[in-house]
Structure formats: structure tokens, C-alpha cells
Amino acid sequence: xxxxxxxxxxxxxxxxxxxxxxxxxxxxxxxxxxxxxxxxxxxxxxxxxxxxxxxxxxxxxxxxxxxxxxxxxxxxxxxxxxxxxxxxxxxxxxxxxxxxxxxxxxxxxxxxxxxxxxxxxxxxxxxxxxxxxxxxxxxxxxxxxxxxxxxxxxxxxxxxxxxxxxxxxxxxxxxxxxxxxxxxxxxxxxxxxxxxxxxxxxxxxxxxxxxxxx
Numbered sequence: 161x162x163x164x165x166x167x168x169x170x171x172x173x174x175x176x177x178x179x180x181x182x183x184x185x186x187x188x189x190x191x192x193x194x195x196x197x198x199x200x201x202x203x204x205x206x207x208x209x210x211x212x213x214x215x216x217x218x219x220x221x222x223x224x225x226x227x228x229x230x231x232x233x234x235x236x237x238x239x240x241x242x243x244x245x246x247x248x249x250x251x252x253x254x255x256x257x258x259x260x261x262x263x264x265x266x267x268x269x270x271x272x273x274x275x276x277x278x279x280x281x282x283x284x285x286x287x288x289x290x291x292x293x294x295x296x297x298x299x300x301x302x303x304x305x306x307x308x309x310x311x312x313x314x315x316x317x318x319x320x321x322x323x324x325x326x327x328x329x330x331x332x333x334x335x336x337x338x339x340x341x342x343x344x345x346x347x348x349x350x351x352x353x354x355x356x357x358x359x360x361x362x363x364x365x366x367x368x369x370x371x372x373x374x
Contacts, residue, residue, distance in 0.1 A: 176306050178335070181247040185334060186303035188240055189327050192233035192262070193269060194294050199225050200273030201280040201287045208374040218367055219360075222277045223270065230266050237262065244334065252337040258330065261340075264348055265326050271355030278366040281373050302327055319343065322351035 176182050203225045204211060210221060237258065245251065280286040301323045310318050318324065325348045329340035366373075 178247055178249060181244040181249055182331065182335060183304055184240065185244070185331055186301075186327050188233070188236055189265070189330050190298060190301060190303050190323065191236070192229070192265060193323060193326075194298075195232075196226055196229040196266075196269040197272050197276055197290065198287075198294070199229060200269075200277050201290060202277075203273070204277045204281050204370060205374065211370050211374055218370060219274060219363060222273050222363075226266065226270050226273055229269070230262070233262065241334075249335055250337070251334065254333040254337055254339065257333050257339075261326060261330050261333070264352060267352045268322055268326075268348075268355055271352065271357075271359035274359035274363040275355075278363045278370075281370060282366055297321075297323065300324075320347060322348055322355075325351070 200222055203222045204218065207221050210216065211218060241251065241255065276286070276290060280290075300318075301321060307318070307324065307328065325340075325344040329344050329348070332338050332340050
């Protein structure tokens with residue numbers, strides 16, 4: 161947060177009020193996503209004994225990693241909320257909607273994690289591809305810059321990024337005391353449904369071969 165504030169707020173002069181709190185909130189939301197999906201890549205590979213010797217639904221292995229990450233992210237936000245008060249942010253009752261947004265992000269992570277864990281088992285170098293995707297995702301999501309800088313002709317396509325919708329929604333209730341836009345909520349719910357369905361389909365497709373692949 162300190163480095164990004166120095167570079168983008170003081171030097172580049174990003175026109176965002178209370179930039180330290182603004183960028184820290186974006187970083188926390190993105191960290192929840194990036195850590196959760198990255199850890200899921202090896203969730204099946206790293207639990208070979210459970211896959212081969214214990215009968216249980218394999219998706220529970222992925223889900224357990226996601227739940228641990230969700231707990232960690234929740235604790236980070238618990239620390240964050242008093243911190244932004246010190247930054248001069250006046251929280252409203254809308255902040256109680258934050259857990260709902262975090263649960264929605266959690267469901268998005270679960271959908272992607274199911275697909276990633278199966279694909280990384282089948283294609284062992286898949287994690288390298290996902291690292292590139294995360295690097296690109298960091299810069300196409302409004303973490304360090306105001307989304308208003310996106311040209312109007314690209315705004316509709318840009319808004320289809322579910323992480324952009326989550327970050328904007330979290331900032332709306334925490335920093336600006338307003339409800340997320342209806343469009344952001346629709347995009348988010350549609351994305352969650354899509355990724356959950358796709359992730360489960362990919363996981364079930366590769367699941368019969370898990371024992372042999374490990």
C-alpha cells in the first residue's frame with residue numbers, strides 16, 4: 161500500500177480521494193482472489209493420500225483450501241475496517257453488506273478452484289499459465305487506478321470482469337456509503353453461476369482419472 165500510494169498518488173497524481181484506503185481495499189479484495197485460486201492449484205496433487213486411500217468427495221479437498229483462505233481474508237478485513245477509520249473514512253450501516261460480497265467472491269473462487277485443481281493435475285505446468293493470468297488480472301482490475309480512466313467505448317467489455325464488479329462494490333459500501341450498482345450485482349451473480357457450473361463440469365470430467373494422474 162505504501163509503495164503504490166507513493167508511486168500512483170504522490171508521483172503520478174491519481175485523482176482518487178483518500179487513495180491509501182482506496183488502494184488497500186482493492187489489494188485486500190484481489191489478495192483474497194489470487195491467494196485462493198493459487199492455493200487451489202495444488203490442492204489435489206498435494207493430498208495424494210486422501211485421493212488414493214480415503215473415500216470422500218474430492219471436491220471437499222478443494223473446498224477445505226478455499227475455506228481456510230476465506231477465514232484468512234475475513235481476518236484481514238476485520239483488521240482493515242478500524243484502519244480505514246484512522247484514514248478518515250466514515251463507515252455507514254452499509255458496511256454490514258461486506259460479508260455478503262465476500263461470500264459472493266468466495267463462490268467465484270470456488271468455481272475457479274475446482275477447474276484449476278483438476279487442470280493442474282492433468283497438465284502439470286498449468287500453474288505457470290495461471291500466474292500469467294493473475295498478473296494480467298491485476299492490471300485489468302481497478303486496483304491501483306480509477307476505472308473512470310477506461311475509455312467509454314471499452315467500458316461495457318471492461319465491466320464484464322467479475323473482479324472489477326466486486327472491487328467496485330466493496331469500495332461503494334465501505335468508502336462511499338452507497339449501494340453497488342445493479343449492473344455490477346447482475347454481472348457478479350451471472351459470473352458466479354457461470355464459473356461454478358463450468359468449474360464443476362471440468363472437475364467432474366477429470367475426476368475419474370485423479371488416482372492415476374497422481
